[in-house]
Amino acid sequence: MDLFTFTLQTGEVSVAFSPEPSVTAFGPEGGIYVVDKHTEPLLRRCAGFDPKAPLVSLEPGEDHKSLDSIQKILTAALDASLGRDSLFIGFGGGVITDMAAFAASLYMRGARLELVPTTLLSMVDAAIGGKTGIDFGNAKNCVGTFYPASLIRVSVSYLASLSEAEFRSGLAEVMKTALLYAPKLFQIMQERREHILSRDPDLMLEVVKRCVQAKARVVERDLKESGERMYLNLGHTFGHALESVAGFGRVSHGDAVAWGIGRALNLGLRLGITDPEYLTDVLPVLESYGWCTAPVHPALSGGDRSRELLAAMKNDKKKKGGAVRFILQREMNSTLAQTVSDEDVLAVLS
Numbered sequence: 001m002d003l004f005t006f007t008l009q010t011g012e013v014s015v016a017f018s019p020e021p022s023v024t025a026f027g028p029e030g031g032i033y034v035v036d037k038h039t040e041p042l043l044r045r046c047a048g049f050d051p052k053a054p055l056v057s058l059e060p061g062e063d064h065k066s067l068d069s070i071q072k073i074l075t076a077a078l079d080a081s082l083g084r085d086s087l088f089i090g091f092g093g094g095v096i097t098d099m100a101a102f103a104a105s106l107y108m109r110g111a112r113l114e115l116v117p118t119t120l121l122s123m124v125d126a127a128i129g130g131k132t133g134i135d136f137g138n139a140k141n142c143v144g145t146f147y148p149a150s151l152i153r154v155s156v157s158y159l160a161s162l163s164e165a166e167f168r169s170g171l172a173e174v175m176k177t178a179l180l181y182a183p184k185l186f187q188i189m190q191e192r193r194e195h196i197l198s199r200d201p202d203l204m205l206e207v208v209k210r211c212v213q214a215k216a217r218v219v220e221r222d223l224k225e226s227g228e229r230m231y232l233n234l235g236h237t238f239g240h241a242l243e244s245v246a247g248f249g250r251v252s253h254g255d256a257v258a259w260g261i262g263r264a265l266n267l268g269l270r271l272g273i274t275d276p277e278y279l280t281d282v283l284p285v286l287e288s289y290g291w292c293t294a295p296v297h298p299a300l301s302g303g304d305r306s307r308e309l310l311a312a313m314k315n316d317k318k319k320k321g322g323a324v325r326f327i328l329q330r331e332m333n334s335t336l337a338q339t340v341s342d343e344d345v346l347a348v349l350s
């Protein structure tokens with residue numbers, strides 16, 4: 001097994017990379033598995049799985065990222081008489097890892113936590129860095145805690161079973177990480193597209209490792225998003241607005257984020273911040289993965305929707321002092337956050 005370790009203000013985090021999927025066997029203090037109906041069969045085949053241990057299998061999907069699901073997990077833990085020294089294992093995509101971690105952070109004021117991300121997005125982003133949470137009211141992830149797992153087990157063997165949309169959602173986060181922190185990763189995405197799209201296990205292991213290492217460095221410096229961590233939202237302000245205006249589910253998260261990256265770079269260009277040559281390098285790579293780089297995304301129909309997009313951005317939870325701060329780039333590895341006039345935002349949307 002290949003181990004990467006980083007240190008947060010809350011303690012040490014280990015990321016274990018192994019070809020064979022596995023989970024930690026529960027000790028005498030016991031533990032609980034949190035899965036959804038899709039990941040439960042994968043867990044049951046994992047080395048270390050204990051069929052007699054408590055298991056909560058939730059309905060899959062964002063609609064179930066709710067207090068009701070957290071209540072189910074906490075109730076099952078209490079019914080099994082688990083203590084604070086018991087181990088919560090969250091096994092699934094970002095929805096499951098966020099919820100298992102949230103429940104672990106609440107149970108007895110903080111149980112032990114292991115995460116096993118099974119999607120590309122959760123391997124490179126959601127499971128790394130301690131954000132936990134649920135959706136509440138109409139707002140995504142607006143109730144939660146910072147509670148890093150002490151162990152994250154990564155096996156890229158899970159990637160083979162992902163749907164195209166799920167895989168591409170993760171790839172957009174890989175692209176984001178590359179542009180923010182990892183020129184070598186950008187080069188890999190540029191030069192080895194066929195191998196990436198065919199999910200070559202060796203190459204994907206390298207890609208995931210590079211993303212985990214880059215994100216670990218960010219959260220070591222800024223776990224609670226008081227500064228630099230907000231850069232990880234590159235492309236997300238535009239992307240979330242697109243998902244919301246097009247209607248959730250009509251455009252995948254990854255396609256929306258990738259489009260958002262293109263819009264953010266164009267906004268930077270308009271403001272005289274982004275180097276034109278950088279844009280010329282990045283846009284063809286986005287396009288080569290089939291991502292839209294046009295101002296108007298094809299998921300939007302019915303005339304000029306730019307004002308609706310702007311209104312959706314103003315509802316974004318990442319506002320600071322009531323204003324939306326856009327993540328912009330001068331070039332690769334050189335990022336900033338700033339407020340932008342409505343006029344400039346509208347100009348890159350039509």
Ligand code: GLY
Nearest residue numbers: 125129131229232
């Ligand atoms: N997914 C963004 C972050 O972890 O901060």
